[in-house]
Amino acid sequence: MTVLTDKPKSPFYEQLLGKVDEQLLHLQDARGIYLLDKINERNMNYYIRNVVDKPWNNHLLLSVLVYTDKKADVRSISILIENLNPRFNNLFEVFQLNNITKFNVETHMYQYLKGLIYQEHSDNMRANLLQWYRSVSYNTKKWITSTLNNEQQSYFEQFLFQMPTYDSRDFSFTKSAKEQAQNTRKSETDVIVPLLPQIRAEGHFRWNQLNRLRQAYLKACEQAKTTNCELPLEFHYNEPERVGKRFYFRLWDKPSFVLNHQDQFPASSLKSAIKRTRAYSDENNNYFVEFVKAERIGDNEEVEGLWFMELFEFGLIGDWFKNISDDEIQQKRELLYSWGYGDDGYTQNPLPFASRHKGIITSSTFVSRNKDIAEGILFDVEPIYVAVTFGLLTLDILTTTGARLNELLQISYTKECLKSVKIDNKLHYSFYAIPKGRDEVESFYISDQTMKLIAKVIKLLKSHYDNEKIPNVKYYYSRKHLFTNPKPFIFQYHNKAFDNHAVYSCLRFLLHGLNFETQDGKVITVKTHLLRHAFATEAVQRQKLPIDIVAKILHQRDLGVTGYYSEPTPSQVAQSVSDLHDVISDYVDLDEAVLRNPEELEKEIEEYKEKVGVFNDVLGGACVTDHVCPIKMECVGCHAKIPQPEKKQELNDFIDWNKKSEEFYNSMGKKVEVKKLRSARKKARNELKEIELIEKYREEEKYEPHIQFDK
Template sequence: MTVLTDKPESPFYEQLSGIVDEQILHLQDARGIFLLDKAHERYMRYYLRNVAEKPWNNHLLLSALVYVDKNADVRTIDELLQQVNVRLVDLFKIFHLSNMAEFNVETHMYQYLKGSYYQEHSDSMRSKLLALYRSLTYSTRKWVTSKLNSDQQSYFEQYLLPMPSYDSRDFSFTKSAKDLAKDTRKNETDVIVPLLPQIRAEGHFRWNQINRLRQTFLKACEQAKTTSMDLPLEFHYDEPERVGERFYFRLWDKSSFVLNHHDQFSASSLTSAYKRTGAYSEGNNRYFVEFVKAERLDDDEKAEGLWFTEIFEKGLIGRWNEFVDVTDDLIQQKRELLYSWGYGKNDFTENSFPFFSKHKGILTPSTFVSRNKHLAEGILFDVEPLYAAVTFGLLAVDIFTTTGARINELLQISNTRECIRKVKVEDKLKFSFYAIPKGRDEVEPFYISEQTMKLIQLVAKFLKEHYGTDKIPSVIYRGNRSHLFPEPKPYFFQYHESSFNHFAVGACLRFLLHGLNFESQEGKPVVIKTHLLRHAFATEAVQRQNLPIDIVAKILHQRDIEVTGYYSEPTPSQVAQSVSDLHDVISDYVDLDEAVLRSGEELVNELEEYKQKVGVFNNVLGGACTTNFVCPTKMQCLGCQAKVPQPEKKHELEEVIELSKDMEKRFTEMNLPVEVKKAKAMRKHARNELKEIELIEKYREEQKYEPHIQFKK
């Protein structure tokens, strides 16, 4: 072999040197970049902890680096390593193996897959192992034979996992596992598809509610600072008519809370709180609220209050098993409650943390509030972490349900000219964002509406307030395939000087949509997941809107149309509910002036290019088109997935309804039953879009509502 004179810069190199074969550590891609330098810390840390000392360490690292060269997602590589490693541990244990030379895939793995051992393992676990193992083995062997010279091939042959002679067709579990997974996915999708407009609308209503709370909280803080009122400061305000409730709060700071619960704190803490020194000094002081109660304004029904109070009452925010007051019995109760919401396992043996963002300042309260929340009569929480969660969650829901984007594509959105692209057509700005889809190396466009763009601006405004700057700071990308994004960028999904990962996005989604009570036809709870929204988007587009699969594949940025077909298979009960944008409206996008100032020649060239395509910049009946592909519905815009209903065009849909009635009457007289059905369908689509517009109008109107805060003297 060639003498190695250079070495990778990865921090994992020194840790692996002497443990793993040096030739594997020095593998390079076609451009001469060490594959180890492109490997993500997420699965490399797992490898160091769990694989590096195993007999198959060289085999799995070689395979992992092959997948790195294939631009596989971080989660894909992570799953491959974990699943294959765990099962190899099981096999070596049950068959008393000590090295790879003893491992016989035709005997040991075959017996496991036949169910001779580990009977408690499900069909799904066995099916997944076989699929992942065969994929890993085939891909690694193919890469070695196609990318390396004959000498290298001979050398690395020792680290190739043996390919089994059998495949999934040889086992009964394969079909049952696939059918179960498929049925589960479609049943969950079936629940979500008809509710996409309501999900987006509810997201807006809840953001409005938290925004009202935040505004009154800031007013209460200002009142406490500028008057001589002692804390706690009690205040209340009325929610808008749709909610019909009055919310009561107390405003605290750290010192006032300690002094009002003096029997729960040490003498030194009481002294510091009284003198406002140390942890209780002005510089370390923090305001937070206690939600006391909610009451109905116009009837005697039970008040619902804030939608998230149950999460706090049950102590399920953050990593709840680390709280000092958590006993074994309480842990079991929390597991059972979370399972009833769709989280965790039904044997209640594992802890689930659905509202733990793993990101500073998102959902999780301050240390002081976390430690002392049990001392309050009501529900104690910090306002800003919740406002941050719903703000990011609202944008995520919007993009997932209107573009079908993956989470990794969402996290790439940045406040840069290369990402956010705009063109001015007929005095209106049109938008798209560019991201690198799964398995690609180059950016591709994702077309969005003006309303989505304004939601992005909402996040931009919030980030500027958070950082106290005129620009969004640049941070390191922390999502999958981070090697493609080595330079810091002003990503929109960031907070406290750190970009988001998928944990933070998922926690924001779950918090924003908690309590909507989605259930399958079997009565099982359905949890909103980012990929489930992608499935719902595809299913709605193909089954409800009749978009051709090849068009949907382009929208989803999928190369394999068969995969798109799998995503978009009809649910058990497809419903006639069109999907459209339900977006927030706010003022002035941060960089709109940049779009206006672009060179005339550049703008003209783009405009001419886009005018050759149907959609994107065209106004249509009842809204605006957002597709950049050949018209999928042959200009039948009513009910089209690619159209954004717009309230200002409400009258057009009302006229369509009246027109369809006349058409139905005339076609009935002419004995044209097919045309009668078309007229009825036209009216149905128009009414569906009017319902969506009504939701838009409701949350837009509610955004203007300013609660009148009342302080208790």
């Protein structure tokens, strides 16, 4: 091999030297760029934590390098590693192998795939292993053959995974795993679809509740600063009548907490806390709260606190399994399983609330380290407020557009992404993103409510950065190669864009405790892709939208995939709910883009006016589709319509008219028409129920708790 005189710039290079083959570290692409420099940080971190000391480390690193050069999604590479590495751990352990040369795919893996070992593993786990192993073996060998010279090929062939002589047709689990996955998804969808309005409403109720806590916390902080009172400062406030609870808290800062728990800290910490130096100086200090108790208003009976308290109480935030005993791990693992977490099969220790993002859910190091010292439940307010704010926006967009996660993460605060047009003195909104499998942006129509939530996130970010501008950050999720230029992405915090872990943890945190069971008793939790399935199922099965229309809404090219997404479930009774608040007045330099090009706008408006859709006023709400009406303008109950409380009377008038029409058709003996009318009346009443939920959480948004300080 050629003597190497240069080296990669990757921050991981030095960590890998001496642990993996050096020639692998110096592999280059066709332009002479080191492949190691192109590997995503997320994939590299996993490799160093879990693979670098394993017998198969060189083989798996070569695979990651090859897939990186082939511009595979970051998420795809993650799935590759996370499917192969755990199974190699299993195989090398059970067969007591200590060298990759002793591994025989024809015997060791074959026994696993036949179910002769690890019989508790699912068909899906075996199918995934075979699928990824064959894919990696084939693509890595093809890349070496087509990219490297003969000398390099001869050297790097030692790190190829042996291609098995068998394939999926030799095993019964392949069809079984596929059917099992589809049946699982459909049974979970069946649970979620009827409850979409309630889930969305509960998300709003919980954001309102957390916002009230934050208001109380900020007032307590201000009280402590202005009066220079001694901490802890105890305070309480009443929740709205619907909740009927009174919450009690203590406000702490770091020095006061140390001085009130002196027996728990070393003398050096006490000295620094008294003098307010080093870690306890003003610049390093911060406030946090301790939840003391909750009471029912009226009878002072103790009741449960906020919905997320048990997560902090049982220590399930972040990487909860570190630095605890095996017995504690088992107890916490079983608790998470009982709530429906950990059904992906990739790890024994599920991490549903590990955002892997600074400032999201996880409390500060001081609070996390000392949480067990407090009598009550200790946590930071801001990280969970940030999480539920992003979680609510995620829930809203996924359940009103059916968007994918990577489309959600592309939303940026730019005129190219967020657009509005004004028709009949009303603004209509959309965001533009590149769907999966495409390389050009497409439009996603959104409601006033979604814009309200986007504006709320923008306000949060401006406050966080103490700047009227949102910083440009690098895109951090799959298909990263399409987004090379940093942008002011909406889903960001602490100068870093979100990835899937941050979004998942925010959504799970917001909806924690809303656990549902399938008909066979399996506990499930709300997931991003499950919401997409629910959106498609509702649109096709209840609203009877043609599959090709739903495919366009979901931005799918394969109608077969759309058909699978929208297969019928036993119950189809859900209805979209969306809150249509007035758009925040100081937001929307969005229509500047419109004003700059009036001729183009006028032409676009005329095209839309030829359709029944997004710019039309409809009975009881607003239409948010730009396609020719798929249900012949039967707007009551349509999935493409967002109910509006302001149009509540229209629905009441429709029901009155409907009843009179039923009497008329009954007198004529038109039974079919009577059935149509009754069906429409039922849909109208469902919409009224949804509007009632919207009105309730709107009302609670305006509720300002009266904060009372106890000393």
